[in-house]
Amino acid sequence: MNPAPYEPVSRPIRDDLAAAHRRAWVHIARPGAWWDGRRRVALAAETRNAVACGLCRRRQQALSPAAVAGEHDTLGDLPDNLVEIVHRLRTDPARLTRGWYEGVLRSGVTPEQYVETVGVVAHVVALDTFAQALGIAPLPLPPPAAGAPSGQRPPGARQGPAWVPWVEPEALTETEAGMYPRGRPPANIHRAMSLVPSEVRSFFDLCEHQYLPALGMRDFDREFRAITHAQIELLAARVSALNRCFY
8 A cells, every 4th residue: 555645546656755745745734934824725726726727728829928918717815916926837937037027026926925936836736747647636735734924034045147036055044954955066946946945945855756866866876766867867858848948
C-alpha cells in the first residue's frame, strides 16, 4: 500500500515523494509571511479553477493576451487583482511582462504578496501535474490552518536584475538559513522567490523529491532515480519547450 496521501493509488509511489507532497500540502494551508491560511487555500483553489477560465482560453489563442478584454471565470473568493495574477501564472506564464507586473503593483499587491502568490501557484501546479501524469484525481485541498501571517521580510532583500527584490547569498541572516542549497551558489530560480524564504524552502523541498537533489543534479557518477540523468534532462527540456520556458 502506498503511504498517505496516495493509499488508493494502484501505481507504486516512493515513500519520500509521498512525504514531500504531504509537507507541501501542509505548507499551503499554513499562514505564510503575507497571506493567512484561508487566503492561501483560496489561491490554491483558484489555481485549479484557472484552467477552465474562458477568458484565459481566449487570451491563449490571441497574438497578445492584452488584446482580449473580459472578466475571468472565478470562484469568487479572491479580489480581481489576485485572480488576474493566479490565472496568468497558471495559464500563460510565458508571456508575462514587466509592464504586466508593474500593473500588478499598481493594483495594490506588494512585491512580497506577489512572490508568495507565485509560491502557492507553483506548489499546486507541481502537485496537480503529478496527479495528471499518473491519471489520478488531484489531492483534495487542505483545510486552512489558523493564525496570522508573520509579516517578515528578509532584511537583506534588495532590488537586483529581477522584477522583484531578492536576497543574495552574502546577505542571508539566521532567519533565512537553509533557504539556498549547500555546496554551490544558488541559481536564479532559487533567488526568484527569496523575498519569501518559506516559499523557497518548501518549493525546493518538493522539487528535490520530484526531480533531483541539488547536488545530485551534477553527480554523474551515480543515478538517483529509475531513469538516468540524461533521460531526466531530455524530459525536462521537452517539457520546458512545450511550456515556452526560456530559462
